[in-house]
Amino acid sequence: xxxxxxxxxxxxxxxxxxxxxxxxxxxxxxxxxxxxxxxxxxxxxxxxxxxxxxxxxxxxxxxxxxxxxxxxxxxxxxxxxxxxxxxxxxxxxxxxxxxxxxxxxxxxxxxxxxxxxxxxxxxxxxxxxxxxxxxxxxxxxxxxxxxxxxxxxxxxxxxxxxxxxxxxxxxxxxxxxxxxxxxxxxxxxxxxxxxxxxxxxxxxxxxxxxxxxxxxxxxxxxxxxxxxxxxxxxxxxxxxxxxxxxxxxxxxxxxxxxxxxxxxxxxxxxxxxxxxxxxxxxxxxxxxxxxxxxxxxxxxxxxxxxxxxxxxxxxxxxxxxxxxxxxxxxxxxxxxxxxxxxxxxxxxxxxxxxxxxxxxxxxxxxxxxxxxxxxxxxxxxxxxxxxxxxxxxxxxxxxxxxxxxxxxxxxxxxxxxxxxxxxxxxxxxxxxxxxxxxxxxxxxxxxxxxxxxxxxxxxxxxxxxxxxxxxxxxxxxxxxxxxxxxxxxxxxxxxxxxxxxxxxxxxxxxxxxxxxxxxxxxxxxxxxxxxxxxxx
Amino acid sequence: xxxxxxxxxxxxxxxxxxxxxxxxxxxxxxxxxxxxxxxxxxxxxxxxxxxxxxxxxxxxxxxxxxxxxxxxxxxxxxxxxxxxxxxxxxxxxxxxxxxxxxxxxxxxxxxxxxxxxxxxxxxxxxxxxxxxxxxxxxxxxxxxxxxxxxxxxxxxxxxxxxxxxxxxxxxxxxxxxxxxxxxxxxxxxxxxxxxxxxxxxxxxxxxxxxxxxxxxxxxxxxxxxxxxxxxxxxxxxxxxxxxxxxxxxxxxxxxxxxxxxxxxxxxxxxxxxxxxxxxxxxxxxxxxxxxxxxxxxxxxxxxxxxxxxxxxxxxxxxxxxxxxxxxxxxxxxxxxxxxxxxx
Numbered sequence: 001x002x003x004x005x006x007x008x009x010x011x012x013x014x015x016x017x018x019x020x021x022x023x024x025x026x027x028x029x030x031x032x033x034x035x036x037x038x039x040x041x042x043x044x045x046x047x048x049x050x051x052x053x054x055x056x057x058x059x060x061x062x063x064x065x066x067x068x069x070x071x072x073x074x075x076x077x078x079x080x081x082x083x084x085x086x087x088x089x090x091x092x093x094x095x096x097x098x099x100x101x102x103x104x105x106x107x108x109x110x111x112x113x114x115x116x117x118x119x120x121x122x123x124x125x126x127x128x129x130x131x132x133x134x135x136x137x138x139x140x141x142x143x144x145x146x147x148x149x150x151x152x153x154x155x156x157x158x159x160x161x162x163x164x165x166x167x168x169x170x171x172x173x174x175x176x177x178x179x180x181x182x183x184x185x186x187x188x189x190x191x192x193x194x195x196x197x198x199x200x201x202x203x204x205x206x207x208x209x210x211x212x213x214x215x216x217x218x219x220x221x222x223x224x225x226x227x228x229x230x231x232x233x234x235x236x237x238x239x240x241x242x243x244x245x246x247x248x249x250x251x252x253x254x255x256x257x258x259x260x261x262x263x264x265x266x267x268x269x270x271x272x273x274x275x276x277x278x279x280x281x282x283x284x285x286x287x288x289x290x291x292x293x294x295x296x297x298x299x300x301x302x303x304x305x306x307x308x309x310x311x312x313x314x315x316x317x318x319x320x321x322x323x324x325x326x327x328x329x330x331x332x333x334x335x336x337x338x339x340x341x342x343x344x345x346x347x348x349x350x351x352x353x354x355x356x357x358x359x360x361x362x363x364x365x366x367x368x369x370x371x372x373x374x375x376x377x378x379x380x381x382x383x384x385x386x387x388x389x390x391x392x393x394x395x396x397x398x399x400x401x402x403x404x405x406x407x408x409x410x411x412x413x414x415x416x417x418x419x420x421x422x423x424x425x426x427x428x429x430x431x432x433x434x435x436x437x438x439x440x441x442x443x444x445x446x447x448x449x450x451x452x453x454x455x456x457x458x459x460x461x462x463x464x465x466x467x468x469x470x471x472x473x474x475x476x477x478x479x480x481x482x483x484x485x486x487x488x489x490x491x492x493x494x495x496x497x498x499x500x501x502x503x504x505x506x507x508x509x510x511x512x513x514x515x516x517x518x519x520x521x522x523x524x525x526x527x528x529x530x531x532x533x534x535x536x
Numbered sequence: 537x538x539x540x541x542x543x544x545x546x547x548x549x550x551x552x553x554x555x556x557x558x559x560x561x562x563x564x565x566x567x568x569x570x571x572x573x574x575x576x577x578x579x580x581x582x583x584x585x586x587x588x589x590x591x592x593x594x595x596x597x598x599x600x601x602x603x604x605x606x607x608x609x610x611x612x613x614x615x616x617x618x619x620x621x622x623x624x625x626x627x628x629x630x631x632x633x634x635x636x637x638x639x640x641x642x643x644x645x646x647x648x649x650x651x652x653x654x655x656x657x658x659x660x661x662x663x664x665x666x667x668x669x670x671x672x673x674x675x676x677x678x679x680x681x682x683x684x685x686x687x688x689x690x691x692x693x694x695x696x697x698x699x700x701x702x703x704x705x706x707x708x709x710x711x712x713x714x715x716x717x718x719x720x721x722x723x724x725x726x727x728x729x730x731x732x733x734x735x736x737x738x739x740x741x742x743x744x745x746x747x748x749x750x751x752x753x754x755x756x757x758x759x760x761x762x763x764x765x766x767x768x769x770x771x772x773x774x775x776x777x778x779x780x781x782x783x784x785x786x787x788x789x790x791x792x793x794x795x796x797x798x799x800x801x802x803x804x805x806x807x808x809x810x811x812x813x814x815x816x817x818x819x820x821x822x823x824x825x826x827x828x829x830x831x832x833x834x835x836x837x838x839x840x841x842x843x844x845x846x847x848x849x850x851x852x853x854x855x856x857x858x859x860x861x862x863x864x865x866x867x868x869x870x871x872x873x874x875x876x877x878x879x
Contacts, residue, residue, distance in 0.1 A: 062868075062873060065853060065873040065875055066853050066856075066868070066873060067853045067854065067856075067857045067875070068853075068856070068857055068862065071862050072862070072868070075865045075868070076865075076868075078865075079865055079869065
């Protein structure tokens with residue numbers, strides 16, 4: 001039989017279980033028995049100590065009753081010691097005996113040591129007893145292990161003790177344990193013999209199956225298996241036979257399938273190679289395209305950045321100009337409008353806030369409400385929208401401001417997508433122009449007057465010689481020129497009046513008119529001067 | 537006279553009741569095969585002497601007295617009954633004789649196998665007149681000094697004579713005395729005279745000086761005188777010392793004692809150093825054990841009449857301390873130590 005066979009293992013397991021169980025029982029029984037003995041012995045010896053204590057106490061009481069303690073103490077103590085010796089030391093060498101030692105370190109009562117012996121002071125147990133006063137201890141005396149239980153008779157400082165050898169104390173426990181071990185060993189031996197037979201019988205089919213399985217493992221699938229049992233092992237054997245048959249069939253089936261699988265594997269290997277090639281191409285393509293996309297994205301980001309920069313620049317430009325600009329889509333939606341536009345047109349805050357969400361007509365209605373001729377303004381706007389031309393106009397406002405309007409189409413990709421409307425406040429320019437014209441007119445008048453004066457002075461210088469002649473006629477001239485001054489005044493007033501008319505009626509052709517006026521003035525002055533000369 | 541008559545009637549009624557109880561008990565125990573023992577007590581139940589004798593009987597017979605004064609002898613080898621003559625309290629002759637008659641009636645009705653009679657009156661009034669040499673065995677105890685006056689010994693009677701233990705007392709006193717002269721001091725009465733006579737004739741004690749006194753002062757003076765005349769002094773009961781004078785007497789004794797004093801009565805111990813008292817328990821124990829022997833078949837005639845020997849030793853420790861007397865341990869060993877009034 002092999003050492004690692006299941007039969008041996010089962011046998012060892014059962015034997016081990018027996019051994020462990022019985023060891024536990026023996027140890028537990030021994031422990032419990034010793035504990036019980038300890039308790040009982042303690043009770044018994046406490047009672048025995050109480051008896052000795054009672055005798056000592058009675059003696060002590062009698063001693064006190066004598067009223068002459070010092071006189072009788074030694075006799076009384078000797079008397080009780082002798083009485084105890086007589087009562088307790090019945091044999092010469094008794095294993096269990098009471099003893100009394102004084103806490104002052106000498107023997108009072110001991111079976112072998114003489115009274116007064118002080119050798120006990122060298123024993124550790126003596127010092128333990130003195131320290132504890134009462135209790136129980138194990139100790140070794142003369143190479144013998146003993147258990148001692150003791151208490152102190154306080155009036156005389158005597159430690160009364162009972163010394164019991166451990167082999168005596170636990171004699172019954174040891175005897176019981178030995179008997180128990182003998183019984184258990186016998187039971188174990190008999191049980192092992194019987195069980196070994198049953199175990200061998202029980203494991204026989206398993207051994208058979210093991211041998212058969214080894215043969216099958218070696219390739220002999222035609223191994224004959226005979227199992228007559230009907231228990232689980234029988235079922236196992238039948239299942240094993242079924243399994244062997246199934247394995248046999250499966251092996252054959254697998255051999256056929258193996259060939260097919262080999263072919264399939266080769267085909268698949270080829271397909272895998274093609275797929276790998278394709279995969280490599282695709283990967284290269286993807287890498288390439290990815291690089292392109294990256295470049296494109298970078299370019300787009302750059303363009304977007306430039307666009308955002310341009311947008312910002314354009315917006316800043318629009319905002320920085322003194323003109324009010326509004327960009328309107330062809331659909332009527334307002335694309336952009338600068339702050340100047342709203343300020344010029346005194347647009348309401350809600351219109352400013354929502355300008356980009358309003359239709360352009362709503363804004364232009366606001367504008368129309370401020371011009372002197374809203375209908376004309378609106379009509380012109382509408383007409384401009386219909387054309388693709390640039391448009392210019394001057395728009396007088398009700399508040400006497402004059403705006404110059406310029407509109408050009410917004411062309412993207414060749415198509416008109418909207419219009420840019422630009423408004424410039426030219427009120428100051430118009431007013432300056434008017435003032436300049438007035439100043440020029442006044443200057444011209446002054447120059448005329450200066451020419452006339454110069455002429456008059458020259459004439460006067462020229463005629464200074466004949467002044468004398470003239471002086472005589474001055475009086476006459478003064479009288480004659482009164483009428484002439486009136487005519488001049490009238491002519492002057494007429495002249496101014498005609499200039500004003502000219503200005504008023506011929507404004508559109510201002511430059512021409514001005515030229516004409518100068519011409520006219522020159523034409524009118526010559527005859528006048530001739531008349532003056534004639535009059536002279 | 538009327539009181540005496542009343543007492544007699546009561547006693548008669550009690551006796552009748554006891555008799556009836558005994559009859560009923562006898563009827564109940566008709567099937568009891570145990571031997572019957574009747575204890576005839578000369579005195580009453582509470583008397584200390586009788587109490588100790590009764591206690592000894594109960595101990596030997598393994599019986600007890602219940603709280604209702606019935607005897608529980610279920611664990612006893614014998615069937616025990618007790619009859620008390622009560623002659624300590626009733627000392628007139630007629631009562632004693634009537635009590636004896638009633639005891640006789642009970643004996644004839646119950647038919648005890650043995651009768652224990654304690655003290656003189658039971659022997660004198662029951663055994664001697666009715667049952668001497670009869671078939672009923674009798675065991676007496678507590679009969680003082682001499683039984684010949686009652687016609688003992690005879691074939692059906694045996695017992696223990698009660699004697700004072702003066703000889704033992706003198707022996708004990710000699711252990712601590714400084715000399716050998718023995719004296720006696722007691723009241724001048726017949727009992728004490730008899731005692732001295734018995735000490736001398738029966739116990740062989742030779743007295744140096746015997747003094748009987750009639751009053752306390754004389755007693756004190758004599759005591760002082762005897763301190764010089766003797767070395768040991770036996771003190772007899774000083775009956776003239778009343779309760780109020782006890783403390784004074786004790787103080788006197790403690791102050792003037794120089795010699796060893798002794799007594800044979802426990803109650804005299806306060807005035808003496810050593811007491812050797814008789815033991816009633818010994819009397820009762822011996823009587824019970826003898827009764828059992830007779831019940832086992834021994835004839836009373838084969839059992840000798842004995843005297844008591846067990847002493848109840850008592851030592852007066854305050855006096856000993858005063859006198860600086862240290863007793864030997866053999867005396868101390870079984871002695872009862874008297875501690876005086878403080879105790």
